[in-house]
Amino acid sequence: MLGWRVLVSVIVVPSLIALFWFDSTLGSAAWGLLAFCLAAAVRNAFEMSTLMRVRSIRPSFRLTGTCSAVVILAAWMHVLLPGHEPSVLISMGWITAALISSFLVLLVREAVVFSEPGASMESLGANLLTVVYGSGLLAIVAQFRWFPDASIAYFAIGSMVIAVKAGDIGAYTFGRLWGKRRMAPKLSPGKTWMGFNGALFGSIAGGGLWLCFGGQLFESAPTPGHPVVVVAYCALMGVVGLLGDLCESLIKRDTGKKDSAALMPGFGGLLDLIDSPIFAGPIALAWWHWLPPAVLP
Secondary structure, three states, X not given: XXXXXXXXXXXXXXXXXXXXXXXXOOXXXXXXXXXXXXXXXXXXXXXXXXXXXXXXXXXXXXXXXXXXXXXXXXOOHHHHOOOOOOOHHHHHHHHHHHHHHHHHHHHHHHHHXXXXXXXXXXXXXXXXXXHHHHHHHHHXXXXXXXXXXXXXXXXHHHHHHHHHHHHHHHHHHHHHHHOOOEEEOOOEEEEEHHHHHHHHHHHHHHHHHHHHHHHHHOOXXXXXXXXXXXXXXXXXXXXXXXXXXXXXXXXXXXXXXXXXXXXXXXXXXXXXXXXXXXXXXXXXXXXXXXXXXXXXX
């Protein structure tokens, strides 16, 4: 299992780096990233709709997939409808408007299909969770492409992804080798406190190396900030990445499923692969705005 996880990570991370490089050649509109986020959001909606098909819940992939695509497009509205000075707050406003519109559409849907008590509110909650979790968080992470500085966009995204995934590998490795005390035995029996230490170690090592040397791959040549800031940022990414994994485990545990889908050996579905990055992304975006772990020379 560890071998599969490392192999998939070795394939996925370079693939993402290649995607980021390709998208950077297309200009600031980030059409390549848009295509990737649209595909990922629709796939997330499919996996969530499949997971939620339990008890009295009536998930709607057709509707949640459409709403998810709209939320992603909203994250690009400052590109699609230029004419004002772009800012992260304006872009967040578009995303919020898309999420609120999705809620209203989903609420109307339940009113239209209502037949008897016992299913409407559960279905509404599941469909809304699908849109917010599967596309809302992803839309916020995509804002890294332009904010806080477009010249280091993929360097910043890379710092988050690498820190989180290195923390995931560290948590799995430490937990399998030395883990005894379980963190949340009922929710995720495989998570241990030694794995938590491994997540910190892996995220600090992986994220720290990227922040120190990854800038050489970019024309803007960003350099690492104060060591305390770098370590704190990477450690936080390890912690919130682990929390993101636990939160997705909550969804799977409550629906009685082991994986979100049978897409990749050792990981499961797309949600199983990106659960930590999309959870950590909004926190990383805020950190880069307020206390950047790297600076331009």
